[in-house]
Amino acid sequence: MARKHKRTFIPKAGEEIPRGVPTEVVTPRHRHVEYLSPRKTAVFKHFEAMPPPPPELTALAPSTATAHSALDGDSFPPTEPDDMDVVPELEVPLDSDEDSEGRPTAKANNTILWQAGWWPGTFKRTRTVFTYHVLKLYDRLTLQAKTSAQDFIATLRRLTNHAFPREVKDRYREFMTSHREFQHLQTLRRFGLDVADKLPEGSVAVLCPACPQLSINMDLDWETRPQTEWYKDALFFAKDGNFVLSQHDKKFDPKDVSLFDGAAYFPDNAEYQDFLKGSKDDADLDCETETCSEFKAGKTRYTGKAISGVITLCCARHGFALPCGTVDMTEGEKYKHVDWATTHSVKFWRYLKRVYSSYDINCIYGNNWPKRLAKMTGVDKIWPHIVRCVPKWHLNAHTGICRWLNSFYFTPGSGQTDGEEPERRWSILNSIGRIVREMTGGHRQDILNMHYSDYNIQKMFGLALQLKKKLDDAIKSSALNNSQLEGLEETARLKRMPLNEWKAEEDRFARHIMDPLVTKKSMKNPYEPLPDNEPTLKDINDKWDYKPPAVQKAKKRRTRADVETEESTSVISTLGSLFLSVIDIERDQRLLKALIANQGSLDAIQDARDDIEHQINEWFQQHNILLGTTINELKTELTSIPAASWPVRGDGTPEDVALPVPSTYPLTARNHPRFAMAVAAERDIRRAQASDALRELRYKLGLKSFLFNSTAGAFGQVNKTRNQKTMHKTNEDIRQYREEYELARSRLYLIAEPTDKAEYPPLTADDCVQLNLYHAQEKPGMKRKEVSWIWRDKRYQGEKANQYTSEAARIEWFRASARRTRWAEELELVKEEVRRMQRFYLYYHQRWTARASVSPGGTWSEKGAAAYAARQAAMFWKLLTDAQNIMPQELHIHM
Numbered sequence: 041m042a043r044k045h046k047r048t049f050i051p052k053a054g055e056e057i058p059r060g061v062p063t064e065v066v067t068p069r070h071r072h073v074e075y076l077s078p079r080k081t082a083v084f085k086h087f088e089a090m091p092p093p094p095p096e097l098t099a100l101a102p103s104t105a106t107a108h109s110a111l112d113g114d115s116f117p118p119t120e121p122d123d124m125d126v127v128p129e130l131e132v133p134l135d136s137d138e139d140s141e142g143r144p145t146a147k148a149n150n151t152i153l154w155q156a157g158w159w160p161g162t163f164k165r166t167r168t169v170f171t172y173h174v175l176k177l178y179d180r181l182t183l184q185a186k187t188s189a190q191d192f193i194a195t196l197r198r199l200t201n202h203a204f205p206r207e208v209k210d211r212y213r214e215f216m217t218s219h220r221e222f223q224h225l226q227t228l229r230r231f232g233l234d235v236a237d238k239l240p241e242g243s244v245a246v247l248c249p250a251c252p253q254l255s256i257n258m259d260l261d262w263e264t265r266p267q268t269e270w271y272k273d274a275l276f277f278a279k280d281g282n283f284v285l286s287q288h289d290k291k292f293d294p295k296d297v298s299l300f301d302g303a304a305y306f307p308d309n310a311e312y313q314d315f316l317k318g319s320k321d322d323a324d325l326d327c328e329t330e331t332c333s334e335f336k337a338g339k340t341r342y343t344g345k346a347i348s349g350v351i352t353l354c355c356a357r358h359g360f361a362l363p364c365g366t367v368d369m370t371e372g373e374k375y376k377h378v379d380w381a382t383t384h385s386v387k388f389w390r391y392l393k394r395v396y397s398s399y400d401i402n403c404i405y406g407n408n409w410p411k412r413l414a415k416m417t418g419v420d421k422i423w424p425h426i427v428r429c430v431p432k433w434h435l436n437a438h439t440g441i442c443r444w445l446n447s448f449y450f451t452p453g454s455g456q457t458d459g460e461e462p463e464r465r466w467s468i469l470n471s472i473g474r475i476v477r478e479m480t481g482g483h484r485q486d487i488l489n490m491h492y493s494d495y496n497i498q499k500m501f502g503l504a505l506q507l508k509k510k511l512d513d514a515i516k517s518s519a520l521n522n523s524q525l526e527g528l529e530e531t532a533r534l535k536r537m538p539l540n541e542w543k544a545e546e547d548r549f550a551r552h553i554m555d556p557l558v559t560k561k562s563m564k565n566p567y568e569p570l571p572d573n574e575p576t577l578k579d580i581n582d583k584w585d586y587k588p589p590a591v592q593k594a595k596k597r598r599t600r601a602d603v604e605t606e607e608s609t610s611v612i613s614t615l616g617s618l619f620l621s622v623i624d625i626e627r628d629q630r631l632l633k634a635l636i637a638n639q640g641s642l643d644a645i646q647d648a649r650d651d652i653e654h655q656i657n658e659w660f661q662q663h664n665i666l667l668g669t670t671i672n673e674l675k676t677e678l679t680s681i682p683a684a685s686w687p688v689r690g691d692g693t694p695e696d697v698a699l700p701v702p703s704t705y706p707l708t709a710r711n712h713p714r715f716a717m718a719v720a721a722e723r724d725i726r727r728a729q730a731s732d733a734l735r736e737l738r739y740k741l742g743l744k745s746f747l748f749n750s751t752a753g754a755f756g757q758v759n760k761t762r763n764q765k766t767m768h769k770t771n772e773d774i775r776q777y778r779e780e781y782e783l784a785r786s787r788l789y790l791i792a793e794p795t796d797k798a799e800y801p802p803l804t805a806d807d808c809v810q811l812n813l814y815h816a817q818e819k820p821g822m823k824r825k826e827v828s829w830i831w832r833d834k835r836y837q838g839e840k841a842n843q844y845t846s847e848a849a850r851i852e853w854f855r856a857s858a859r860r861t862r863w864a865e866e867l868e869l870v871k872e873e874v875r876r877m878q879r880f881y882l883y884y885h886q887r888w889t890a891r892a893s894v895s896p897g898g899t900w901s902e903k904g905a906a907a908y909a910a911r912q913a914a915m916f917w918k919l920l921t922d923a924q925n926i927m928p929q930e931l932h933i934h935m
Contacts, residue, residue, distance in 0.1 A: 161214035186471035239303035242363030246496035249880035250873035257879035271453025278356035278398035280462030283349035284473035304489040398459030402428040403442030431459035455866035504923035615721040652694040733781035881920035888913035
């Protein structure tokens with residue numbers, strides 16, 4: 041004998057509920073009882089267990105063929121109706137008002153079954169019933185694990201008779217019908233609606249608490265906001281096609297209709313079919329969607345499918361499916377499908393002043409939207425301003441102006457919206473594709489509605505944590521990007537760059553891109569180099585030709601000579617020449633090591649060693665003349681320093697010889713007054729060496745940014761190979777200059793003054809990434825891109841500008857300014873969403889609380905409805921208080 045269901049506490053009338061005891065019973069015979077608010081005050085005072093099953097139930101004489109315990113998986117013959125999850129056989133037909141033995145009518149019998157916690161498989165000749173528990177169990181399994189009804193029933197049959205499950209009758213058909221009816225009533229209860237032949241449009245769709253909902257959660261002053269703040273009250277919606285949630289082409293029951301026709305996430309089916317028939321021969325509405333040459337939307341095969349998939353609209357910032365925003369596609373993704381879904385979903389927000397749309401092919405979808413809208417009948421013709429963008433991940437598949445004209449990165453008011461919420465939904469909902477593709481039309485839509493609602497509900501339960509994470513991210517990133525832009529602007533002012541002109545151009549771009557009357561194709565793109573300013577391949581090759589080493593060294597010597605001030609003595613000048621030659625020798629040593637690593641010829645290696653050996657010998661001779669006496673005196677005086685700590689010339693190969701410059705001497709010697717002149721000379725040289733390396737690094741990084749477009753657009757094997765070699769050489773030069781900077785910095789730190797470490801920070805590989813000048817270089821995650829410190833370095837203003845670094849700096853400012861602005865908008869958007877979420881929860885808490893009352897003489901149905909309303913009110917109150925517990929006090933709403 042299997043153990044029975046675990047019972048929870050069932051209070052009697054007037055009896056208080058002990059602390060710690062659940063306030064909802066789980067037996068098949070129960071009503072929901074008292075629910076307490078977080079303030080520990082009762083919101084529904086009446087609680088009473090349901091009476092035992094009527095004696096009429098015994099007259100039905102049930103016998104079971106399939107049953108199992110909710111807690112045990114063993115096969116067993118149930119001893120009480122409570123123990124049965126499935127009771128497939130009732131031996132008495134219920135097909136008359138009163139049978140020969142005077143038993144109740146079919147209608148009365150169904151009421152008796154419901155009171156006992158059983159759901160009839162049919163309402164006329166009831167021979168199969170299911171307990172509420174088994175229906176709820178399957179409901180949670182299919183929503184969470186996407187379990188099909190066929191798998192669930194097969195599992196029950198195996199639990200009943202594991203060895204011979206085929207001997208257990210298959211009640212799959214009856215179960216599908218019962219669960220569909222059960223889920224329908226569950227949904228009506230969730231929204232407090234009665235059964236009706238036609239429910240109000242969108243009345244059973246779960247709304248997004250953070251999106252603007254008129255008369256529910258919007259700011260009372262939203263209509264009086266200035267135009268620059270319209271984005272705070274805008275709807276952000278995204279749409280996308282899905283070809284997994286299709287339906288196979290086979291014979292279906294034409295009378296099978298959706299129980300939520302037009303009331304959930306699909307619009308009215310009859311109106312939609314009439315629209316499809318009327319637009320069948322319309323060349324504009326019926327054409328396949330096409331866009332840039334690098335992106336094709338909706339191109340696939342639809343053989344053997346009555347419905348090729350769905351188009352779904354959801355809020356682009358939180359992922360909630362929008363009411364009446366899903367339609368079935370026939371023969372692929374076409375404008376007419378998207379138009380119908382858009383007009384019937386976004387119309388619920390047509391009172392807004394602005395909406396933002398995200399769609400894979402928005403670059404051309406909206407071009408003829410007004411013309412297509414004029415041809416459609418039965419839809420609103422007046423719409424708010426629609427700002428059209430392409431999702432960030434999909435943007436790289438586009439070409440031309442849509443990469444910046446329809447980019448969330450540069451669209452004012454879009455914050456950090458990425459437009460990819462539909463893709464996140466499909467990653468979960470695609471799991472039910474194998475379930476719905478074989479269903480009839482009405483049943484398929486009901487199942488999709490059920491899963492859409494559950495997705496929205498789970499999103500609602502986790503919305504507060506999601507917004508808290510966004511809020512923390514926006515606060516941190518907004519401050520960081522603002523600080524980086526300020527540093528970039530300060531450097532631009534010192535370099536006397538036309539910063540005011542840039543700001544005016546940015547403001548003009550923002551006004552034009554948000555103005556629906558401005559022709560977008562005529563706009564200037566400030567986020568990419570102008571075509572006339574791009575260097576040709578010949579220009580690039582001329583810039584990057586190697587110069588003779590003697591010329592290079594001469595140039596370097598002249599540059600570093602600038603650091604020798606007029607106050608320097610002749611000794612300092614001579615020491616400066618000595619240490620300048622160290623830089624040349626160290627560079628030659630690095631080149632020789634690279635030659636050896638690359639397995640250069642033995643003759644070339646030997647020649648290089650001989651040359652370095654000669655330079656080292658001459659250097660040591662000059663070093664002994666200038667510093668030999670001083671060093672000997674220091675050794676005599678500083679006896680505390682071990683002899684092994686003083687640098688000497690080693691016996692290694694020329695490329696490994698370390699020259700004894702002041703930074704290599706012990707700390708006590710470096711700080712000695714007699715050595716101060718030599719230390720000061722090397723310090724100036726190392727500063728100049730690091731600054732020169734940074735100058736060359738910036739120059740080459742700027743050129744590399746322009747090289748990207750030349751390399752990406754090259755045609756022909758010869759040009760591609762040449763450009764690849766040029767890019768490779770550029771990368772190698774950047775690496776070498778970074779190494780030289782790091783060498784100079786490490787030596788400088790040993791003899792640094794207090795400000796040197798701040799002015800010459802470490803240079804990592806991430807700091808040397810090329811600037812993104814072209815939209816083709818953009819990738820997801822660019823919102824977190826930081827401006828490298830080498831472009832915000834205050835000493836950068838002293839360099840002589842060139843066409844590449846100046847243009848790169850201009851574009852970097854525009855992009856950094858856009859990032860700063862988007863993060864500032866994101867912060868304001870999230871703050872407004874947090875307030876709307878709280879108002880939403882409070883609104884529904886008050887709405888359900890008003891229903892959680894019943895007169896003393898109320899019926900069992902009225903008491904049960906009031907108890908459910910009390911539970912819903914308590915749920916929304918907890919959602920509200922949980923959200924306020926994690927949000928800053930200044931974002932709390934007044935209640």
